[in-house]
Amino acid sequence: MTDALLSFETPEPDPWASLKSFTAARIALGRSGSSVPLREALAFRLAHAHARDAVYSSLDVEALVSGLEALGQPGCQVKSQAENRQQYLQRPDKGRMLSDASRNELMELRAEECDVAVVLADGLSATAVNLHALPLLQSLLPRLREAGLRLGLVVLAEQARVALGDEIGELLQARLVLMLIGERPGLSAPDSLGAYLTYAPRPGMTDETRNCVSSIRPQGLTYSAASTRLVYLIGEALRRQLSGVALKDQSEQNAAIGGS
Template identity: 70%
Template sequence: MPDLPAQPSPTPTPAPDPWAGLQAFTAARIALGRSGTSVPLGAALAFKLAHAHARDAVYSQLNTSELLATIPSLQLPTLQVRSRAQNRQEYLQRPDWGRQLSEESRAQLREQARGSCDVAIILADGLSATAINDHAGPLLGLLVPLLRQAGFQLGPIMLAEQARVAIGDEIGQLLGARLTLVLIGERPGLSAPHSLGAYFTYGPRPGLTDEARNCVSNIRPEGLPYPAAATKLFYLVQEALRRQLSGVGLKDQSDLLAA
């Protein structure tokens, strides 16, 4: 009888990757697999797409028409201002200019500011205007009613272009605000190109440094959801105004109240 051809050995089933289950809990790039000495093509292309989204976010612009259509539902006036940086190139090359109002905006606030307020809210494009466009409206829709119910007097909402966090110090001083709340697009990462940060400062005035501020970051549906962010900010703003301080001297103890 002729010899029968040898049967190929069955391909062994690869062992499951113990990291794969963690992919459901994080947007971090884990358990991507391997193709030779590199990652698979799909993972490499996804990385390049995320990098493109991050670059686009840096150069995104405030959708002022949509924001101005949304804010009236909060029953607050709005003002538009700019920093000293006239364009995105200047903004990226001169961070100090992004912290200062332009002469025109400074004069505008001096003319229109009347009296004082407890909280001045500034929407700043920062390094991702997309974050403001996507998240500022839903967050303020929850936070502003809480501030009103607590009896705080709110100033006009400022739309600040080519702006960094510290621009709120000059705005707050010109408005006579006890506290400024700056909502700003955070530096985009490769998993979150549209993350919103909220910085507040008691007693705003030019020359303050970051130790005088508090920050609640990663506000977005995939990070810190709007209701949780609004509740946390409301607690911290109340405490800052009650204790007349912000920054390193103010700690978030809201979890202790719930315990």
């Protein structure tokens, strides 16, 4: 009887356990009766809280502007037509259009045409931008300058959707706009940064005209790897005068050929 009870209480080895080292997904959690162990239930609730916090986080404008100055890149701040976070979440259309005051400000600030305008946007996780935008730009901007590209003003956009970059890029007379934006937070990654690039930006463009490099963070796509992909895509977009589904990321193939 005792042997049978001990056998019943001893958990069977989980066949998924060996895969945990390859993913942050919730697998091989174990079991406590008909439920998951308490520690896993609490970890899930904590991850959910981090994701909610990321959605309602705000850009650290002062730190970002200071960091941009250290990189030798001037910046300015704009806002979308969404007046607050609640409206931003309920009205995605307002997050795609600049407020009148911000539009007028950019029209006054624009100078000569540039090759690349960079936008730092809160999106659905300002936390991601606060943590990862500057380290990525520290790797990316020197490589763009070495390629002979003219960089425009860096714009910090609040309550912004991806498409807001199209209007910003057009107002700054940019050949291409690169938007670094906080991605929708998941339960394993509340701080994932996405990079969207669009050639010849203008209002009304749709998602098939953009290229995206996603999951930029130390635990995902590293700053160096993301920088390599973006340099390739930006260079090809400007050379071929297009972006989106017609432009494929072949940066890894090119690196392999160059290294052989």
